[in-house]
Amino acid sequence: MTLPAAVPLSWYLALSGALFTIGVIGVLVRRNALVIFMSIELMLNAANLAFVAFSRYLHSLDGQIFVFFVMTVAAAEVAIGLAIIVNVFRLKETVYVDEINLMKG
Amino acid sequence: MMTTILFGAFGLLAVVCALLVILHKNPVTSALFLVLTFCSLAGLYLLLQAEFLAMVQVIVYAGAIMVLFLFVIMYLNLDRDVDDGVPHALRRWVGWAIGLLLLVETAVLLWNRWGAGPEGPAAPVAVGNTSAVGQLLYTRYLFPFEVTSVLLLVAIIGAVMLGKGRTQPGPSGVPPQ
Numbered sequence: 001m002t003l004p005a006a007v008p009l010s011w012y013l014a015l016s017g018a019l020f021t022i023g024v025i026g027v028l029v030r031r032n033a034l035v036i037f038m039s040i041e042l043m044l045n046a047a048n049l050a051f052v053a054f055s056r057y058l059h060s061l062d063g064q065i066f067v068f069f070v071m072t073v074a075a076a077e078v079a080i081g082l083a084i085i086v087n088v089f090r091l092k093e094t095v096y097v098d099e100i101n102l103m104k105g
Numbered sequence: 106m107m108t109t110i111l112f113g114a115f116g117l118l119a120v121v122c123a124l125l126v127i128l129h130k131n132p133v134t135s136a137l138f139l140v141l142t143f144c145s146l147a148g149l150y151l152l153l154q155a156e157f158l159a160m161v162q163v164i165v166y167a168g169a170i171m172v173l174f175l176f177v178i179m180y181l182n183l184d185r186d187v188d189d190g191v192p193h194a195l196r197r198w199v200g201w202a203i204g205l206l207l208l209v210e211t212a213v214l215l216w217n218r219w220g221a222g223p224e225g226p227a228a229p230v231a232v233g234n235t236s237a238v239g240q241l242l243y244t245r246y247l248f249p250f251e252v253t254s255v256l257l258l259v260a261i262i263g264a265v266m267l268g269k270g271r272t273q274p275g276p277s278g279v280p281p282q
Contacts, residue, residue: 028200
């Protein structure tokens with residue numbers, strides 16, 4: 001098998017899909033709210049990789065601008081989300097999502 | 106040729122570290138592997154000639170965001186690590202099944218469209234990437250850029266409000282009034 005001179009777009013998309021799926025599995029499988037949060041970051045980064053790859057292959061910089069915005073939103077989301085997790089920990093003494101069932105009714 | 110090898114190395118590193126993020130028991134180790142994933146993604150951005158984003162990825166993601174994560178993990182001091190029990194095991198298997206289903210769907214989608222789209226990457230632009238991104242950000246995307254600053258302001262206010270803390274938790278986990 002010979003390696004292509006330039007990496008095809010499909011390879012980047014496959015890598016992005018794999019990372020996104022790993023993130024989804026992390027959200028579904030783990031119970032620790034912090035690890036679930038990290039998995040969400042992983043999914044955002046997978047989407048960012050697809051954005052950058054398309055931006056490169058479609059001769060357009062707009063994808064990179066979108067990645068910039070996604071990073072900003074991720075930073076805001078992490079700040080707020082971690083504050084919420086800390087508050088939940090103060091209240092319930094746990095960060096395991098199946099033990100946080102105040103709204104279960 | 107060289108880019109293909111680098112793509113393979115960075116991609117493999119990213120996938121392996123991402124798997125370790127979701128599989129490792131200790132959240133601190135997960136966070137450190139996530140830093141490594143972000144760094145390998147920054148390497149991929151460099152391969153895609155997005156130098157500005159690669160630097161932002163390292164500084165903002167691997168630097169600022171992950172420091173926040175590690176700070177909270179160590180602040181909460183989670184020594185109790187339980188991932189056992191029958192209901193949790195069932196839930197875990199269902200999670201794996203759904204996740205692998207998504208993987209198969211993604212693979213089928215990619216398989217049908219494999220090689221579609223542009224053949225090779227665009228020729229490198231003469232002007233620097235940072236300068237080009239900046240030009241676009243301050244002309245066509247000026248309004249979204251300003252809205253982003255408002256978003257960050259809202260996030261700061263929200264974090265301060267949430268971080269102020271109220272009082273001790275009530276006896277049954279009910280928030281005190």
